[in-house]
Amino acid sequence: MNLRRAIAERAGEFLLFAVTPPRLSTGADEAAEIGRVTLERLRQLPIDGLILYDIDDESDRNPEERPFPFLPTMDPAVYLDRDLADLELPAIVYRAVGKYPEDHLRSWLAGQDPSRTLTVFVGAASRNKPVLTTLPRAYELRNGTAPDLSLGGVAIPERHAENGEEHLRLISKQRAGCSFFVTQIVYDVNAAKDLVSDYLHGCAEQGLETVPLVFTFSVCGSLKTLEFLRWLGVNVPRWIENELRHADDTLDASYEQAVANATDLIAFCRRLGVPFGLNVESVSNRKIEIDASVRLAERLGSEFHR
Amino acid sequence: MNLRRAIAERAGEFLLFAVTPPRLSTGADEAAEIGRVTLERLRQLPIDGLILYDIDDESDRNPEERPFPFLPTMDPAVYLDRDLADLELPAIVYRAVGKYPEDHLRSWLAGQDPSRTLTVFVGAASRNKPVLTTLPRAYELRNGTAPDLSLGGVAIPERHAENGEEHLRLISKQRAGCSFFVTQIVYDVNAAKDLVSDYLHGCAEQGLETVPLVFTFSVCGSLKTLEFLRWLGVNVPRWIENELRHADDTLDASYEQAVANATDLIAFCRRLGVPFGLNVESVSNRKIEIDASVRLAERLGSEFHR
Secondary structure, three states: OOHHHHHHOOOOOEEEEEEOOOEOOOOHHHHHHHHHHHHHHHHOOOOOEEEEOOOOOOOOOOOOOOOOOOOOEOOHHHHHHHHOOOOOOOEEEEEEHHHOOHHHHHHHHHOOOOOOEEEEEEOOOOOOOOOOOOHHHHHHHHHHHOOOOOEEEEEOHHHHHHHOOHHHHHHHHHHOOOOEEEEEEOOOHHHHHHHHHHHHHHHHHOOOOOOOEEEEEOOOOOHHHHHHHHHOOOOOOHHHHHHHHHOOOHHHHHHHHHHHHHHHHHHHHHHHOOOEEEEEEOOOOOHHHHHHHHHHHHHHHOOOOO | OOHHHHHHOOOOOEEEEEEOOOEOOOOHHHHHHHHHHHHHHHHOOOOOEEEEOOOOOOOOOOOOOOOOOOOOEOOHHHHHHHHOOOOOOOEEEEEEHHHOOHHHHHHHHHOOOOOOEEEEEEOOOOOOOOOOOOHHHHHHHHHHHOOOOOEEEEEOHHHHHHHOOHHHHHHHHHHOOOOEEEEEEOOOHHHHHHHHHHHHHHHHHOOOOOOOEEEEEOOOOOHHHHHHHHHOOOOOOHHHHHHHHHOOOHHHHHHHHHHHHHHHHHHHHHHHOOOEEEEEEOOOOOHHHHHHHHHHHHHHHOOOOO
16 A cells, blocks of 8 residues: 555545654653654554644634643654654654744755655644744645645544535645645544535535545543543534443543444445545553554554455 | 333333324315325334324424425324224324313323323424413323323434433423333434433433433435425434435435434444334325335334344
C-alpha cells in the first residue's frame, strides 16, 4: 500500500495512526527516547502513514475551562526530522498555518520530499485569533512552491450538524488543492454519515470526484478524557456517554464503541462508493490508553479490502 | 405469544401492526369491506396485536401546511366493534383522550374485555387545544374503572433530543399506570437510543423495572410521504433523506432502512436488557406502500427470540 498513490487515485482503504509531538519543554534526550519508543510501537502496526498533529492553544475556541492544561508542544516538523528520522512510513505533518510566518511555511514546503511527507493545513481555531498566515494564503504557497506535496484538509461533522455547510467547505478546499480530508474524532456516526452523504451529492452536482475521507477514532479511558473530548468539540451522543459512565471498564467500552462506529462507517462508505481511510489517535498520554489505541489500530487494520 | 402477558411480565419480543380507521365519511358497506380486507391482510402476518390509531386534527401542532389534507376518521373503538369484530388478535385502541367527554371515556373503559383490548392514551397535540378530558384525568378514570386494562403511553425520541426529559415523562406515565410505550415512527436511531438509555438509567435510579418500548417503523414510498413524516414531527436524518431522494426506488430504500434501523435497535435493547416490541404502520394509504408495510412486518417478525 502506497499512501500517496491511494490518495491520488482516490482509492482509500488505508490506515493511519496519529501522535502529538512531545511538550516543548522536553529535553533533547527525552524527546529522542520518546521518538524511539514511538517508532518501536508503530513497527508492530498495520498502518500506512503517521499523522503528526500540530497543537495550537485553542483556549479562545472554547470559553469553558480546558480539562487538561494546555502545554505547548514541539513543532511536528522538527520532531519528525530530529526524533523520528528512522520512520519507515510516510508522515502527514499537520500545519496550524496561523502559527507560522509565510517565509517559514514556504521554506518548509519547499524542503519536503513528496514521497515521504504529506501535509494537512489547519486554519485558526477562532476568528478572533491573530494569524501569521491565513488558510487561503497557505494554499497559495503550497500550490506555488510544492504542488506535488499531497495536501489534506480537516473535516468536522459536528460543524455540519450545526450549519449544514461543511460539505461545501470540503469542496472548496478540494478546489484549492486538498486531495483528502481527516475528521476530528468521531463518536457521532450519524453526523459523520450526514457529512459523507452531503459531500457525495455535492461533488456529483459539481462534477467532482470524491476524495478519501479519513475518519478518526480514539478510545476513552476515563470520564476526564470524555470531558476533554467534549471540550475539543467532539459530540458524544447521550447513549454512548451513558455507556461509558456506567461501564465496568470505560476503556473497553470505548474500544468496542469505536470498532462498532468504524465498521458502520466503513459499510456506509463502501455502499455509497466514497473512498475512505481510518485514523487512530490517543487523546490521553496515559500508557493504558495508548496501548488500547494500538490495539484499536490493529483491530481496524483487519477491516480493509486491499 | 400472549401480548398481554408479554407486557405484564415485561418480556417484550412482540410485533404489532398499526392501521388508521377509515374516514368518517366512509359509508357502512365500504367500511365493512375495508375491515374485511384488513383482516385478510393481517391473517398472513406473524403479529401479536393490532394497533388502531385515533387521529386528531393536529393542525394546531404544526403551523406548516399539512402535506396531506386532514380528514376526520372513524372512532377506532367503533371501527373495531363494527368492522373488525372477527379480529383474532388483541387490539390496542388509541384514545386521543381530549376528544372525548369523561363519561364517554369511562363507559368505553368499563366495557372492554382486558384479554382482547389494550389501550394507549394520547394527550392533546398542543397546549392551546381545548380538551374534553386531560391525560391525568384519563389515567384516573382508567385506574378507577378498568385497572386490569393494559395501558400504554406514547414515547417521542425527537422530544427527548430537544429537551432531554422524555425519559422522565415515560417514568411518570409508568407511575400513572402505563405498562408499555409506543414510539412515533423512528428514522433517527440515535435519538431512539438516547431515549432508551436515559430511560433505563432513570428507572434504575428510581428503583423501577423497565417496561416494553415498542418502536414503530414505516416505509416511505415517495417524497410526499417523506414530507408528511417531517410534518408529523419525525426526524429523518439528512443522510437517510439523501438516500431516499436519490434512490432508484424510494420505497425499497426505505424498507431496507427500516430493517437496518430495527435490527440496530433490537441489538441495542437486547444488550442493555430493555424489553422491546416492534410496530409497523403504513403512513400512506397507497396500495404499494401498504403492501411494502406488510412485507416489512413479515421481515421484522423473523427477528424475535421467542
